[in-house]
Amino acid sequence: MKPVPFCLVIIASLLGGCASPVVVTKAEKFSGMYTEKPLTIFVLPPLNSTTAVDAKEYYATAIPQPLAFAGFYVLPMEITGELLKSQGLYDTELLVDQPLNRFHEYFGADAVLFTHIKKWDKAYAVLAANLTVTIDAKLKSTKTNRVLWEYSGTIVADLSGQTSTGNLLVDLVAKAVITGINTAAADYVPYAQLATAQLMQSVPFGKYHARSEKDGQDKILDQPPGRPR
């Protein structure tokens, strides 16, 4: 299967999310990203509050690519994961409110990415099977412990390929994702990537992105503060 081009995903999600009326700029919403300019990101294993046991593994593999495409240096999760285990840190939850300066001291990370799988629901109807994925993400500074960026993304994917959302673009993207997919286990990975790409549209770009530090006036959809985490 061919991966869905990143930009198309963004277009689809922009068009798909037009219902919400409040628009802000990236610089207004996430000023810390522009003052601290984090580059090196330590990605923690996702928190999973769904009943889908596999979701954590699926989702973890879908984080590094969209993050790299947004211009960041992502410390390899294969290695950071083993490292956390060797330190006895199995539960990301324990780290949420902890000072993160050690991540900078030992690993050179500028920020730590927390992700939380809020929804991973498969729904079967007579003619369709849907997968709804909702991810909350939060990037915290290792220097100031401040939340630099946080956003939530949802995608609804039609597993049967008979998508009809009434939105031509979203349908096309969904079909492009589904083409060539069977129901084997690892095939949820592209959906998880879509969900990540969807929320990454709001992140101020990192150093390796051509528009790094030039995207402050880019408009994003505002999300109400204090979402349950």
Add this chain to the structure above:
Amino acid sequence: MKAGLILGLVGLLLGGCVAPPVNYYYGAYSRSLYRSKKDSTPESLAKHRDVLLDIIRTSERRGIKVPPGIYFEYGYLLAKEGSPEAERYFGMEVKAYPEAERFVSFVRAQLQGKS
């Protein structure tokens, strides 16, 4: 493929997508990573190592930057197999991404501590 073409055209129309902002080749990365995590068999790990090598070779052939962490991860798998080649790939990661240096040093020390 027709859908892909239409999407491409729509992308061009909407603009901003003409030149990819960052160009990385990831091959079959996330799938093979998933499988190697899920099964953790010698076969799935070997497959993942091949995917990493494919990313490195294809990126170099295309003259684009190898994505963050790929040299590092490849070197790490080699190190765990006791291959002396590992250090070369750690060096390549730091050369491509100087910000990786602290973490590479940390991991190197951990690996040496174990052996």
